[in-house]
Amino acid sequence: MIFRFTVLFLFFSLSVFSQDKYIRHKISKGDNMSVLAKKYGVKTKDIAEANPDAPKILKLNSVLLIPNKNKAVTAKTAVIVSNSAPPATPGxxxxxxxxxxxxxxxxxxxxxxxxxxxxxxxxxxxxxxxxxxxxxxxxxAETEKPAETSSAPTDVEVSREVQPKETKYAIAKEFGISVAELEKQNPAIKKKLNVGYVLTIRTSKEKADSLQALSQNSQIKDPVSSPEVAAENIVVKDSSTVIRVENSSDLIDRLIESATGNIGTRYRSGGTTKAGFDCSGLMICTFNNFDIRLPRSSIEQSRIGMKVSANEAQKGDLIFFKTNGRRHINHVGMVVEVADGEIKFVHSSTHGGVMISSTKEAYYGRNFSQVNRVLQ
Incomplete structure (x- = not known):
């Protein structure tokens, strides 16, 4: 009786030891030694040694012993691996x-x-x-770029009085924020930016300190002569006049983003809002977002800025056409891309609304008139 009890005790101890030392894995479709080794964080050799009689091609529903080098950690890892969803297919x-x-x-x-x-x-x-x-x-994708790991700066509120001839774009750029963010923080300026109005702007402490130090060490720039100030209420008929702004490439990118954001909006004669645009109305709305006032019609817009050849066209230039057999300019768009002699432009077309077209298209190639540079 004692002998039988001793044998049972030893068998139970060995079973517990065996379960403690190995994990029992039931073979499913797609399993092989390499996959299991990676899944459980062990070597293929270790699995082979624990299963000397296992065939080279594993049979479905058969059981393999997986070395359990670290019980808690290995089991937890196995659960995480099995429950994690496969990564999204890139590209x-x-x-x-x-x-x-x-x-x-x-x-x-x-x-x-x-x-x-x-x-x-x-x-x-x-x-x-x-x-x-x-x-x-x-x-x-820009939306998939990893976020920069930096400590979040402490934000502070700064009061800023609007000076004559200043624009929302120039003030937003001064504080390193967008025009939309400036308007969000100061809803009263959405329709009009009044001289003398005191803005409340939330920005980083570092930015506020640097602006304060700059104002103490130098006189306030004359807003009329400052290159950072975008032109306001411009209706120019002199074709030699070009609006000069600091870092014009940044402003041009913002203009293109604003214009292309209306793609799909229907054509509407005389329209200057998202309810519908005509060609010159789209240009007026786009430039108005940055306090730059353009004339109302396409022929008037063709008289501002500086004419350049089609070979010199750049993003942000205005491109003009004479359509429907007209002798004078009656259509306008904004250049968004130039490559290999092809000019792509965003415009509001009578048959398709706001869209992007190309001078490689026979219709627009045939009716092309001129390109004007209005920003520099």
């Missing part, structure tokens, strides 16, 4: 309503040509809502 994009190839190319920092090469059907069928398109592997 694809689902087309949303009102999206354009140009917009998608800018989002992923690739050219339209690269997108077309990666998706040959786009040449014949175009974009369709819900369509999955391939993004070249070297592209990185």
């Amino acid at each position: 694809s994009h689902e087309v949303l309503a009102k999206e354009t190839l140009w917009g998608i190319s800018k989002k992923y920092n690739v050219s339209v040509e690269d997108l077309k090469k990666a998706n040959p059907l786009l040449e014949t069928e175009g974009l369709k809502i819900g369509q999955q398109i391939t993004i070249p592997s070297n592209a990185i």
Whole structure:
């Protein structure tokens, strides 16, 4: 009787030891030694030694012993690995309503040509809502860029009085914020920026200190002569006049972003709002967002700035056309991209509303008139 009890005790102890030392894994589809070794954080050799009779090709539903080098950690790791969802497949994009190839190319920092090469059907069928398109592997979506790991700065409120001839764009740039953020913090200036109005601006302590030090060490710039001030209420008929601003490339990018944000809005004769735009109305609304006033009609807009050749066209330039057999200019758009002699521009078309077109299209190539540079 004592002998039988001793044998049972030893068998139970060995079973506990065995369960403590190994994890029992039931083979499922796709399992192999390498996959299991990676899953449980052990070596393939260790699994093979624990299962000397296991065949090279594992059978479904058979059981393998996995060395349990660290019970708690290994078990926890196994649960995390098995429950974690597989990473999203990189290099694809689902087309949303009102999206354009140009917009998608800018989002992923690739050219339209690269997108077309990666998706040959786009040449014949175009974009369709819900369509999955391939993004070249070297592209990185701006929305997917890793956030910079830096300590959050302490924000402070600064009072700022509006000076004559100042604009929302110049003030926002001074504090390193967008015009939209400036208006959000000061709702009273959405319609008009009044001279003498005291703005309350929330910014980082470092920015506030640097602005205070700058004002103490130098006299306040004359807002009329300051290159940072965007032109206000401009209706110029002298074709030699160019609006000069500091870091014009930044302003041009913002203008393009504002204009292309209206893609899909319907055409409306005389329209200057999101309810509908005509061609010159789209330009007026876009530039108004940055306190730059353009004349009302396309022919008047063709008289401001400086004429440049089509070969010298740049982003932000205005491009003009004589359509429907007219002898004078009657259509305008804004250049958004120039490459290999092709000029792409955003405009409000009578047949398609706000859209992006190209001088490579026969209609616009045939009716092209001139390009004007209004910012420099």
